[in-house]
Amino acid sequence: MNETASLRARAEIDLAALRANVRALRERASGAQLMAVVKSDGYGHGAVPCARAAREAGATWLGTATPHEALALRAAGLDGRIMCWLWTPGGPWREAIEADIDVSVSAMWALREVVAAAAAAAAADRPARVQLKADTGLGRGGCQPADWPELVAEARAAERTGAIRITGLWSHFACADEPGHPANAAQLAAFRDMVAYAEKEGVEPEVRHLANSPATLTLPEAHFDLVRTGIAMYGVSPAPELGTPAELGLRPVMTLAAAVALVKDVPAGHGVSYGHHYATPAETTLGLIPVGYADGIPRHASGRGPVLVGGTVRTAAGRVAMDQFVVDLGGDRPEAGAEAVLFGPGDRGEPGVEDWAVAADTIGYEIVTRIGSRVPRVYVNETAEPSGGTGP
Missing domain, CATH: 2.40.37.10 (Lyase, Ornithine Decarboxylase; Chain A, domain 1)
Incomplete structure (x- = not known):
């Protein structure tokens, strides 16, 4: 009996399926870049192996919620662009700056902390990469439209000093998993307005991004420069209303x-x-x-x-x-x-x-992310197929 067969339980992670999903999602992304979201230990699948497989399949960005998740990717040797967005006061801003991680800012306290950290960073000649997040209607993270001018003005002032570089403008949908919900059009319009205001004030973002997995699949007008694919990358449908994984061209990982x-x-x-x-x-x-x-x-x-x-x-x-x-x-x-x-x-x-x-x-997101550490992850198809392969 081999070691895998003798396990009490196992979560088998098919990295060929993940690579195929990333390629399929890139085809749906209207030419936008793709961010592979590997927060919560890769939605329970293992952040580092999944991040590597996603990179092999053409993901140009990696995304995490917490800065510690992002720093763990760097410590594992993953290069390229990485972004994290869930910050609390006193977070490891300096470590993130020195690790070349794009950090999200939704409020004045966060902007001031990242500017102070940039001044103290060992790599003082390298500005902090900051992405400004707009609350376009989700009512969670992000800057309210009424406060947006103040945040943009102070961010631009910090950029002129060389402390930061505003690399992105972004937001997040509330109802993209419900096609036709009026909030989707309202958020898209609000995002366009807030981006237009920031650009009028001199912001020149590398990327503007709004689309999560369901919006990647159903709202091409929301793709902008970058799409953020989380649950769909793992072959789980974002919502039954959108279709099964097979109907969406995805394979469970x-x-x-x-x-x-x-x-x-x-x-x-x-x-x-x-x-x-x-x-x-x-x-x-x-x-x-x-x-x-x-x-x-x-x-x-x-x-x-x-x-x-x-x-x-x-x-x-x-x-x-x-x-x-x-x-x-x-x-x-x-x-x-x-x-x-x-x-x-x-x-x-x-x-x-x-x-x-x-x-x-509940939802499929919760089922895969809650599988605990007592269940070993067993990776199959770890080696990427030759260029041009189609995967499963």
């Missing part, structure tokens, strides 16, 4: 599997797991799947979460516990150690990420 730990006969009426929310309707066999909510299996999917065992899709019987859950095998008797596939690309009839999202009343 993660397959989550576990080894069946125990198979046993039980009589009719036998309670299963905490609270006995499930009792066997007849004499049957039960299979123990050795993953639980400590591994990221959503407890909200108790009684509903699907898993492929022995060629048949079963359903979690009763409560998902911290380390394990049970399936009713209906009299079948797979061997201990048989593979149980929770989700994957569907090649063998296994469930997909969206099936678990529906079972847990």
Whole structure:
């Protein structure tokens, strides 16, 4: 038995699928550059291997939420453009500047901190690369339109001193996963207005960007100079309304599997797991799947979460516990150690990420990002195919 086969559980990450997804998304990007977003450890897939594979497939930018995620990419040897956007006061501005990371600024306090850090940086002759974020209607990060003139004016003043270089203007959609939502057109118009104002005041951005994964797929008018692809890069549909991964030309990258730990006969009426929310309707066999909510299996999917065992899709019987859950095998008797596939690309009839999202009343993003560190990532197809290959 090889090392992978003996694992309690594993998340198999197909890097050829990821490269193929990046190429497919680049084709949809209307000539814009592509930022591969690898925040939250690559949406649970592993930031560094996924960043490398995305670069191989033509991603010109990498994106993270926190500066520490961005700095970890640099420490792993990843070069080229990297941007991070989720800052709090006292963050590692100086380290980011010295690592040539583009930093996002949404408010005056952040601009003043980055200017001060630029003055103190060891590479004092290299300005901080700053991207100004506009709140065009998401109501989350970003500068409100009423405050935009002040932020632009102070940023331009800092740029004239050589402390910073304004490399980008950007914003984020609230409803791009809902085609036709009126907020999309309103945000697009607001972004154009705020970009036009900044450029009138002398800002010359290298990139203007607004489109996330769903906007990359459905709103070509929002592509501008750069698109930021996160969940779609991993082969998960941004929303069921947009289509399945296959319908979008994408292939799921993660397959989550576990080894069946125990198979046993039980009589009719036998309670299963905490609270006995499930009792066997007849004499049957039960299979123990050795993953639980400590591994990221959503407890909200108790009684509903699907898993492929022995060629048949079963359903979690009763409560998902911290380390394990049970399936009713209906009299079948797979061997201990048989593979149980929770989700994957569907090649063998296994469930997909969206099936678990529906079972847990959540979104596919949460299903993949919550898979915990107890589940080892096993990378396949790590070597890029020769130039011109099409991947899976």
